[in-house]
Amino acid sequence: MAPTIPDWVYTEISDELAAELPRAETLLRDPDEVMSQAALNAMTASRLSFTRTLARRMTRNRWRIELTVCEIDADSTGFLGYEIHAEDMRLSFGVFVYPPFPPGTQRLFRDTTTEFLGILLEGPIDRGRLRREKQQFDEHVWRGRTDPTVLGWTVASRGTRTFDEVVDALTTGRQPDVTSLDANGGYLIRNGGFYGNGRMGTRAWPTYAASDGPFSTPYHVDLFSLYLWRLVSLDLADATARARSSDAVPLEPAIRRHLGIGNSSGLGTVAALIRWPARLSAFVLARELAFAYVKARPAPIEPERIERMHRLLHNAAAAYSTAPIAPAELLEPRDTVAAALRAAGDKLTALETGERPWQTFIDSLSELGSREAVEVAHALLLELYPEVDELEHVLSVAAVHRPTVDPGATVGSVRALIEQQYDWLLAEDMAAPGHREFFWYRSEENGENRRGERSVDIGVERETFVDVAGTVRRLYDFVRGLPPDTPVAQFLVEEPEHALAVTRVQLAGRAPYSEIRARVCGTDFLASAGIRCFLSLLGIELSTPHNGRWVRGLFFRGAPLPEDLLAGGVDEGGIGAEPAAGPVDELVDAALTSGPVTR
Amino acid sequence: MTTIAVPELRRYAPDALRMLGIPLGQADETGDLLTWTEATGGRALAFVRRNRARLLWTPRPRARIVGDGPDELVVDARGASLLELGVRLADLVCGETQRPEPRPVHVVAVWGTPFVPYLRAFAAERGVEVEADMAPDPDGRDHPRELWLRGRPTAPRPVDDDPAYRNALARGIPLADEDFAEITSLFEMLRVPTSERSRSHAG
Numbered sequence: 001m002a003p004t005i006p007d008w009v010y011t012e013i014s015d016e017l018a019a020e021l022p023r024a025e026t027l028l029r030d031p032d033e034v035m036s037q038a039a040l041n042a043m044t045a046s047r048l049s050f051t052r053t054l055a056r057r058m059t060r061n062r063w064r065i066e067l068t069v070c071e072i073d074a075d076s077t078g079f080l081g082y083e084i085h086a087e088d089m090r091l092s093f094g095v096f097v098y099p100p101f102p103p104g105t106q107r108l109f110r111d112t113t114t115e116f117l118g119i120l121l122e123g124p125i126d127r128g129r130l131r132r133e134k135q136q137f138d139e140h141v142w143r144g145r146t147d148p149t150v151l152g153w154t155v156a157s158r159g160t161r162t163f164d165e166v167v168d169a170l171t172t173g174r175q176p177d178v179t180s181l182d183a184n185g186g187y188l189i190r191n192g193g194f195y196g197n198g199r200m201g202t203r204a205w206p207t208y209a210a211s212d213g214p215f216s217t218p219y220h221v222d223l224f225s226l227y228l229w230r231l232v233s234l235d236l237a238d239a240t241a242r243a244r245s246s247d248a249v250p251l252e253p254a255i256r257r258h259l260g261i262g263n264s265s266g267l268g269t270v271a272a273l274i275r276w277p278a279r280l281s282a283f284v285l286a287r288e289l290a291f292a293y294v295k296a297r298p299a300p301i302e303p304e305r306i307e308r309m310h311r312l313l314h315n316a317a318a319a320y321s322t323a324p325i326a327p328a329e330l331l332e333p334r335d336t337v338a339a340a341l342r343a344a345g346d347k348l349t350a351l352e353t354g355e356r357p358w359q360t361f362i363d364s365l366s367e368l369g370s371r372e373a374v375e376v377a378h379a380l381l382l383e384l385y386p387e388v389d390e391l392e393h394v395l396s397v398a399a400v401h402r403p404t405v406d407p408g409a410t411v412g413s414v415r416a417l418i419e420q421q422y423d424w425l426l427a428e429d430m431a432a433p434g435h436r437e438f439f440w441y442r443s444e445e446n447g448e449n450r451r452g453e454r455s456v457d458i459g460v461e462r463e464t465f466v467d468v469a470g471t472v473r474r475l476y477d478f479v480r481g482l483p484p485d486t487p488v489a490q491f492l493v494e495e496p497e498h499a500l501a502v503t504r505v506q507l508a509g510r511a512p513y514s515e516i517r518a519r520v521c522g523t524d525f526l527a528s529a530g531i532r533c534f535l536s537l538l539g540i541e542l543s544t545p546h547n548g549r550w551v552r553g554l555f556f557r558g559a560p561l562p563e564d565l566l567a568g569g570v571d572e573g574g575i576g577a578e579p580a581a582g583p584v585d586e587l588v589d590a591a592l593t594s595g596p597v598t599r
Numbered sequence: 600m601t602t603i604a605v606p607e608l609r610r611y612a613p614d615a616l617r618m619l620g621i622p623l624g625q626a627d628e629t630g631d632l633l634t635w636t637e638a639t640g641g642r643a644l645a646f647v648r649r650n651r652a653r654l655l656w657t658p659r660p661r662a663r664i665v666g667d668g669p670d671e672l673v674v675d676a677r678g679a680s681l682l683e684l685g686v687r688l689a690d691l692v693c694g695e696t697q698r699p700e701p702r703p704v705h706v707v708a709v710w711g712t713p714f715v716p717y718l719r720a721f722a723a724e725r726g727v728e729v730e731a732d733m734a735p736d737p738d739g740r741d742h743p744r745e746l747w748l749r750g751r752p753t754a755p756r757p758v759d760d761d762p763a764y765r766n767a768l769a770r771g772i773p774l775a776d777e778d779f780a781e782i783t784s785l786f787e788m789l790r791v792p793t794s795e796r797s798r799s800h801a802g
Binding site for chain 1: 601602603604606608622662664686691697759770771789798800801802
């Protein structure tokens, strides 16, 4: 069943766009199609992903980010300090660079040591203050304390092979091999998490998000820390090479722009996706509205847009061709996606006629055999119609939506909602073997999310809430036998443990795309699909499952550099961005004709 | 004294409450109640520390509607506290206010005075002004007693609009060290002991 656009969306957008939405509404995709496990696994970043909305904001408002202190030794340890002017906020970012971990070390979430510690502080660089923060981290790690002048602490680690490769090249006066860097992830440093919004006593996000301030959009401050790590990685490579040789050359701007920041995410990402259904709904709804708006554009489509789409598809195919690979049970083969994207380009030649040319185009892609390519094509179409950017207001509003019980409703209405919105769940046999096999929990090792088997492992009574299917099913079994006119408030006074389930069910009735259509505790649930979904909403590109519980990928590949922000340049990030200049193009063409690079 | 940030306490609260026996399905909304009450000076964490043993018992008190007449709705809380039942009672009053002839809610055998202000703030956000009268507490030991709740429509007022809450959000909440230790230790108790097998399921 195609969803209806919630009324509140219209208050967040211009009259012009609002006038267009009724025509688009009929093209909104069914939640069964968008929220299935297979669909989540194929989801890709778009112009409405949070990294892109942040990059546009930084560019539009010409944020100034300057490296003002650089004290790096030849062993790449030392200190970097950045001064930041973000609209009306003046911040500083102090980075302590520790010695590298031994070769081959994979930093884990539960680790208590780091290679990089960054502190995002209000005001100019204050070395004494930063040293005190470092001391707290060194002595207490995440039990350290700070105060509301600090926006957050963040950690990172080197992508050892790529970092060394780049430094070695620069030290000897040459540029690194971009294809080799791409094949090894396309980054020099891997983000290890941003800890703000009250953690350790840091400043509460609502105090600087209340108005339309620089970080008022959800996740922007977290992602800004990733953006800073990207700069750190580039500046550190340059500084280390300089410290090693007076003949060193700096990294070329095109390569700097091309490189992203590495990321690795696990089960906690899926738990967050499930925990905040109102946010999930708004994040997916904004995308789907944008897709529907574009697919509803009438003919004729301007030739410039078609030409641009052709180029975007070509670039995206190139990016897929050189991206890291993963087993087929976790990920569509990269060459399948790349080939489908190239074939999609061929279909553009027949586009100029028809009532809804882009809808016809997208429909025609289903025969190419790549679900992910269809999602990439959707995302690329948004690049042609930047007016969809205003749908990012829908994303911002989501953060302050706090769903609660509608106490005036009846138990009968709750039952009806379950039958309408959770029919996929009611069709399941919850008692079937494997359907509720796992439970999720947080380990005593730094709260790391893990999965256990109900029949074997300890800790079931302390499970993290991810079992939407089981919880809603239990509610349904409860309310089925009650008089339908029983007020919900009366039911919940006597059976309060169903409050969470009632809240979700009532939300699902007015917020499309709020629930994942999958048995998250089942043996067949692929957590990496949920992780890829969340990371795509944030803006990760070319995410690659390491296994069913970990996903790696790149943020800010192709995003503007500080000098681009000051120039107010056009946002050229995204999977359709031009690859790095120089010999890369030939290598990409070679990869396109000979298949994926073996890794 | 340790200063805790409001979102930090809100993050700890649901897990900590589960270690007091609050069911998973109520932990989030009760976390809001606990955090708001502490932030506005209600000494919610001191309440938890003082009453931890009293709150954690099995079987849980199970409230029942024992009177559903035209003049009042009577709830027997059976010794439950407003920590665990407060949000549900506030919803009950809000639901009554939507009826053509709203009735007062009369609660018997309930305790937990510090959480009464949250009931009123929670209802105000839903456009209901609640008058709350709790029977006197002569010896200050917060025995189970009667509570009357009467609601009438008003203009909605966000629960976060309280000046004391906004101040706490900006500056943090100063906590006695024992209260900070209490909430963090409860929070960490929900974490499951580790093993090599557990590590192999990390993600």
